Amino acid sequence: MSEYIVEMKNITKRFPGVVANDDITIQIKKGEIYSILGENGAGKSTLMSMLFGMYEPDQGEIWIRGEKVNIKSPNQATKLNIGMVHQHFKLVRNYTVTENIILGIEPIKRYGGLFPYVNLNQAAKDIAKLSKRYGLEVDPNKKIEDINVSLQQRVEIIKMLYREAEILIFDEPTAVLTPQEVEFLLKIIEELRNGGKTIILITHKLEEVKKVADRCAILNKGRLVSVLDVKDTSTKTMANLMVGREVSFEVAKKPSTFGEVVLKVENLWIRNQDNFDIVKGVSFNIRKGEIFAIAGVSGNGQIEIADAIAGLRKISQGNIYLNGKNIKDLTIRDRIEMGISYIPEDRQDVGLILDFSLAENLSLKDYYKKPFNENGFLNRKVINDYGAQLIEKYDIRSGQGIKTQVRSMSGGNQQKAIIGREIELESSLMIFVQPTRGLDIGAIENIQKMILEERDKGKAILLISLELDEIMSISDTIGVIYNGEILKIQATQSLSINEVGEFMMGVKYDD
Amino acid sequence: METIIIDGLSFGLPLFIMAIGGIYSERSGIINLAIEGLQGFGAFFGSLSIILVGHFFDIPLQKLFYLALLLSMFGGMLFSTLHGLLCIKFKANQVISGVVINILSMALTIFLTTQINSIVFGAMSDKFRIGTSNRFTIEFLAKIPIVGAAFKNIYPFQVVILIIAVFAAYVLNKTRFGLRLRACGDNPHSVDAAGVEVSRIQYLAVMISGALSGLGGISFAYSISTNFSPAIYMGYGYLAIAALIFGNWKVLPTFGACLLFGFARSGGYYIAQLLKMPSTFSDLIMILPYVLTLLLLIFFSKANHPPRALGEIYDKGKR
Numbered sequence: 001m002s003e004y005i006v007e008m009k010n011i012t013k014r015f016p017g018v019v020a021n022d023d024i025t026i027q028i029k030k031g032e033i034y035s036i037l038g039e040n041g042a043g044k045s046t047l048m049s050m051l052f053g054m055y056e057p058d059q060g061e062i063w064i065r066g067e068k069v070n071i072k073s074p075n076q077a078t079k080l081n082i083g084m085v086h087q088h089f090k091l092v093r094n095y096t097v098t099e100n101i102i103l104g105i106e107p108i109k110r111y112g113g114l115f116p117y118v119n120l121n122q123a124a125k126d127i128a129k130l131s132k133r134y135g136l137e138v139d140p141n142k143k144i145e146d147i148n149v150s151l152q153q154r155v156e157i158i159k160m161l162y163r164e165a166e167i168l169i170f171d172e173p174t175a176v177l178t179p180q181e182v183e184f185l186l187k188i189i190e191e192l193r194n195g196g197k198t199i200i201l202i203t204h205k206l207e208e209v210k211k212v213a214d215r216c217a218i219l220n221k222g223r224l225v226s227v228l229d230v231k232d233t234s235t236k237t238m239a240n241l242m243v244g245r246e247v248s249f250e251v252a253k254k255p256s257t258f259g260e261v262v263l264k265v266e267n268l269w270i271r272n273q274d275n276f277d278i279v280k281g282v283s284f285n286i287r288k289g290e291i292f293a294i295a296g297v298s299g300n301g302q303i304e305i306a307d308a309i310a311g312l313r314k315i316s317q318g319n320i321y322l323n324g325k326n327i328k329d330l331t332i333r334d335r336i337e338m339g340i341s342y343i344p345e346d347r348q349d350v351g352l353i354l355d356f357s358l359a360e361n362l363s364l365k366d367y368y369k370k371p372f373n374e375n376g377f378l379n380r381k382v383i384n385d386y387g388a389q390l391i392e393k394y395d396i397r398s399g400q401g402i403k404t405q406v407r408s409m410s411g412g413n414q415q416k417a418i419i420g421r422e423i424e425l426e427s428s429l430m431i432f433v434q435p436t437r438g439l440d441i442g443a444i445e446n447i448q449k450m451i452l453e454e455r456d457k458g459k460a461i462l463l464i465s466l467e468l469d470e471i472m473s474i475s476d477t478i479g480v481i482y483n484g485e486i487l488k489i490q491a492t493q494s495l496s497i498n499e500v501g502e503f504m505m506g507v508k509y510d511d
Numbered sequence: 512m513e514t515i516i517i518d519g520l521s522f523g524l525p526l527f528i529m530a531i532g533g534i535y536s537e538r539s540g541i542i543n544l545a546i547e548g549l550q551g552f553g554a555f556f557g558s559l560s561i562i563l564v565g566h567f568f569d570i571p572l573q574k575l576f577y578l579a580l581l582l583s584m585f586g587g588m589l590f591s592t593l594h595g596l597l598c599i600k601f602k603a604n605q606v607i608s609g610v611v612i613n614i615l616s617m618a619l620t621i622f623l624t625t626q627i628n629s630i631v632f633g634a635m636s637d638k639f640r641i642g643t644s645n646r647f648t649i650e651f652l653a654k655i656p657i658v659g660a661a662f663k664n665i666y667p668f669q670v671v672i673l674i675i676a677v678f679a680a681y682v683l684n685k686t687r688f689g690l691r692l693r694a695c696g697d698n699p700h701s702v703d704a705a706g707v708e709v710s711r712i713q714y715l716a717v718m719i720s721g722a723l724s725g726l727g728g729i730s731f732a733y734s735i736s737t738n739f740s741p742a743i744y745m746g747y748g749y750l751a752i753a754a755l756i757f758g759n760w761k762v763l764p765t766f767g768a769c770l771l772f773g774f775a776r777s778g779g780y781y782i783a784q785l786l787k788m789p790s791t792f793s794d795l796i797m798i799l800p801y802v803l804t805l806l807l808l809i810f811f812s813k814a815n816h817p818p819r820a821l822g823e824i825y826d827k828g829k830r
Contacts, residue, residue, distance in 0.1 A: 075706030090704040092697045093819060103694055104705025106687045117685040 004063075005030040005198050006051065006167060011060035013046055020046040021057070022222045028167075033189065033199040035209045035230070037242055038219035039440035040411070044202045045087070047219070048169050051200075052084045053077040064167075083160025084169040089152050091144045098124045098140040101159045131158055134195075136188065149298070150181040157188070168192060169200045174208060178297050179468060179501035186212050204242070204440075206235045220244050243441050253452060256476045259288030262428050262460035263309070268318035270304045279304050280484040281318075286429070286460040291451065293463040293475035293492075297504050301484040302464045303345055306433045309462070310342040311335045312350075323428060336365060341422035343415075345433040345464075351418045352406050359387025359402035362421050394420035394450075412443030419450055430454055433464045448474050468504075472497055482506040515777045516660035520669060523773025525730035528672045529751035530758065530765045531679050532723030538683070538696040538760055539716035542822045544609025545594045546724045547748025548616030549587045553725020554732045555620040556586020558639040558739035559627065566631070572642035579641060579729055580671060587725020588718045590616065595717040599710050602824045613748070621741050638740040644668065644733045668730040675726070679719075680762040692716055696818030699825040709825055724748065746801070753804045757811050760818060768807075772800045 006028040013021040020043045028034045036044045049055050051062065053071040062069055064080050071077050077084075091100050102123045109119040124140040131138050136154045144152060153173060160168055170189070174182045190212055193199050201213060209216050209230060216233075218225045218241045225241050240246055263286040270279035279301040286292040294302045307313035309320055311332035320328045327335055336342075344350035352361050363383045366372050371382045387402040396416045398404035406414060415435065422430060432451060436444040452474060455461055465471050471478060472492065479489045480503035488503050529546050536543035560582040561575040590612070597608040621637060628636045644666050652662040683689040692712050694702045699709045731747060732739050750772055758765025779796035788796075 073706065074704055078706055084704075086704070088700075090698065090701040092694045092701050094697055095694065099690060099694075100701070103690065103701065104707050106690060108687060115681070115685075116687070117681075118687055118690055 003030075004028060005065055006200075007061075007063040008047070008051065009061045009063065011047065011050065011057045011062075013043075013050060013055060013057050015046075019222050021050075023060075024219070024222075024224045025060075026217050026224065026227065028198060028200065030198050031193060031196055032214040033193050033201060033212050035201045035203060035213035035216035036219065037203060037206070037209055037216050037238060039204055039242060039442075040438060041221075041440070042219040042242075043222040044204075044219055045171055048084070048171065048200060048202055051077070051167075052082060052169060078163050078165070081164060081166040082169065083163060083165030083167070085153065085156040085160065085171060085173055087171040087175065089156055091152055091155060093145040094143060096120075096141050096143055097138055097147070097155050097158075098127055100144060100155055101127055101140075101162050105163065127158060127162065130161055134158075134161060134188070135191065149176045150178075150185075153177070153185070165197075167198045167200065169202070171202045172204070173201070174203070174205060176298065178504050179497060180505060182208070206238050206242075209238065210235050218242050239441070245442075252449075253474065254456060256289055256291075256455070258290050258476075259458060261285045261287050262323060263462065264319075264321040265305070265309070266319040266321070268305065268308065268320065269316045270301070270308055270313060271316045272304070277316075278484050279308070282481070282484075282486050284479050284486060284489060286462055288428075288458045288460055289455055290477060291455050291461040291463055291475045292477045292479065293465060293471040294479050294481050294486075295465070295468060295471050295500050295504060296481035298466050300481045302481050303433060305481075306342075306345075306431050306462065306464050309429075310340060310344075310431060336425065336427075339425075339428040341425050341427040341430040343418055343422055343430070343432045343435055345437070347411070347414055347418055352414060354405070354407035356406060357387075357402060358391065358396070358398055358404045358406055358409070358417060359384050361406050361417060362387045362390050365421060365425060390417075390420045390424065394423075396420060410443075412439045412446070415439060415443070415447060416450075419447065423450070423454060427459070429460045429462065431462045431464075434466060435463070436465070436467065436470060444470075468497055468500060472500070480504055512657065513660040513663065515774060515781050516657075517664050518777035518780065519770065519773035520661060521666055521734045521773075522776050523769045523771075524669045524672045525727040525734070526747060526751050526754060526772060527766055527769035528676060528730075529724045529727035529748060530755040530769055531676055531762060532720035532727075533752055533755045534758075534760055534762060534765065535679070535683065535692065535716045535723070536720035537755070537821055538818050539692045539713045540696040540699060540818060540820045540823060540825065541595075541598050541713050541717055542605040542609060543594065543717065543720050544606060544749075544752065545591065545612040545616075546720070546751050547744065547746065548609075548613035549591050549594075549721045549724035550728030550731070550748050551620055551743050552590040552616045552728075553583040553587030553721070554728030554739050554743055555624065555639075556589070557581075557583025557725065557729045558641045558732060559623075560586075561641060562639050563631070572640075573645065576644055576667065576733075577671075579733075580668060580726060583725040583729035584722040585725070587721040587723070587728065589721070591717050591721020591724070592714075594721070595714045598717070598824075599713050602826070605822050605824075613744075617741065617744050620739075624739065624741075638738040640738045641732060643737050666730070666734055668726075668733060672726065672730065675723070676762070676766075679723070683762065688712070688715075693818075695825075696820055699820055699823075713825075724751075727751070750800060750804065753807075756815060756817075757807050759815055772803065775800050775803050 004027040008026050011021050011024045024047060038044045050057050053073045053076050062071060098120055106118045107123055108116045110116050127140045136158055138151055138154050173185060177185060189199055203209060213230045215227060216230050217227045266283050268279055268282045269277060272278045282305060296302050304313055308315050315328060319326055322338055327338060348354055363372055363386055371379060384402050394416050397413050398409050435447050463475055475492050478492050478495060478500060479486045480500055482504060529550055533543050533546050557579040561572060561579045565572045565575055594608055594612050597603040598605045624639060625637050628634045646664045646666055648664060649662040653659045691702055691707050695709055695712050702709050731743055736742060754768040754772060755765045757768040776799060779799035783793050783796045
């Protein structure tokens, strides 16, 4: 028997227009934590999806426990004791934890030896036992929609264990967790390894790899760059290999000088569609030259605050002042003209019109004004010239310049287009919601630099991000939101990442 | 009072069984607006079969009652595979597929009915006469005041419907198949990841829906008109959809909604008689269930939670 439990040999997988995996060979030992490291689009998930039977490789072989296998479906993968926690959980939201875990392998009992039914009671007991054994406490009778993301992830893990998986694949498991939850998860992963399981960890976060992984394979643009022993390698080396060039971690940030207050939010209350208060009495100020970041776990009301300021959402109480004027009853366009730029969370749905050309998208906020619009007719020449000018100025890369359909552009360049467009509005307030979400390291660097430049020009900036690292490195002031309330507003340099993490979990200090 | 209950049940129960079919389809994630067409086609298929059998083997139609029910279910199921194919295999828009099937069913069955009547029986008619169904009374229960009316003048199909309904509720809520089916309507990806073929479950759900619609259709044919005719496309299929929506895609509340519709209809007739309205006004009374639908829509729409993945075209590759 081979010393490797998983061997993927010379795997190639093509999708229309791209080679997602190009002749990749990896070998994974039993009982190790093996990390697959790479940027978005490097082909990590594709590679592991093939191991889990969701795609089949175009070329190459997969060997499990020294035997060549042909994994055609997740079912077959499960039979080979391979389990996977997907990035987007595969859970039925209105089912209980138990129902979700047993789905597909339901234990059956019969009424009077005749009519079969799913034996939920027995299953719930088994699951309670299993979750205790691995320290993955969760109430088997709770519904998925009533438990938080971190518990949902536990359910996914228990699901694998219930199926007696030996090879556990985690696809970007920490993307949705708070720092404390991440630590807990990494501990669980280590314990599973110590219990004899083999772990494959797909991630683009270097600290995690450094913390728990034994070995790591680095992918770049579909190719295997290197396989490294993690303990002999520095984070810096891994980052450079991953990006394919030198990366600087430090964001060059000048000391800040604050001017007068630009945005003043006073006792803001917002209700969601179920008439539930999602933002409860939030107040804060943002000054010229200040980056004010709202930190918080997703779904605590931060997005709603940004939407309310931009005018996309009604408020139920409170006041919003921009440069001293109350804007709470103004339309979105009025607010834009008063000086608000908005970079929305969902760049593809809210920020852009994907089927329009790049030039059209770049003039989305000006098209109705002169000279873009003359007597009700669009002036194509002006729109195109303006587009070309912005493409040049903000280094927006695309296949066919101004004519490019925005849908075909990369996420990073789509984001650059939006930010460029919004900067050109010369607004006094810029709202950034998750500006770097889903982008790779290179693009993130770029966009963070742009945000800092705007700050240095004297703009007030509201930054909403789920990436705590990002908030810590670029913001001047942090407001931590929990359950619709801002628990803490403090200068960034006087806070540690752990303190912020604790506030994000709702821990209040009595000071 | 008695007639309201008796007629209300004989109308409400066929509605209920069609609505259960709809619940199966929709909880597996497939919108089924085709119930109207499926019940018509089912009734057509059942009626045609028994008059042919009766004609060629010289059997009185009354004896073929249960055969008619069975074959109507088969006919409805057969026609529903078309909806399944369009929605699941060809990933068509489910609303459009449903509407198209309704139009197709109506045109096709009317055409075939007149053609078969003239070719086989040499008659100019757009109806298949299928005879009346026997009705029976459970004597000792019928004596109970008020409620007893529920046990008077029962059509046999009502009993069949109740038995099937109980069984359908059990399958949906207790069995492995039911668990997987309901999961498909919420998050088909989870079902796929659990190693279960989503499309297989959805096909079965749509076919069950077709069969139960067929049963409902033939029941209407027996109770309302003693024949199959274009009059069967009265919109009862849509009413069943309304009932299952008010019932929040759950069997028991849907039963309540169907009874409500049934009693609204029979009560309306009763009022029309009471007021000695001319018969032309009875058409006006017929709109009562639909008016009720409109009113209920206003009050119930907010509290309703359709299956999360309802109408979503399931694409395995998409994550």
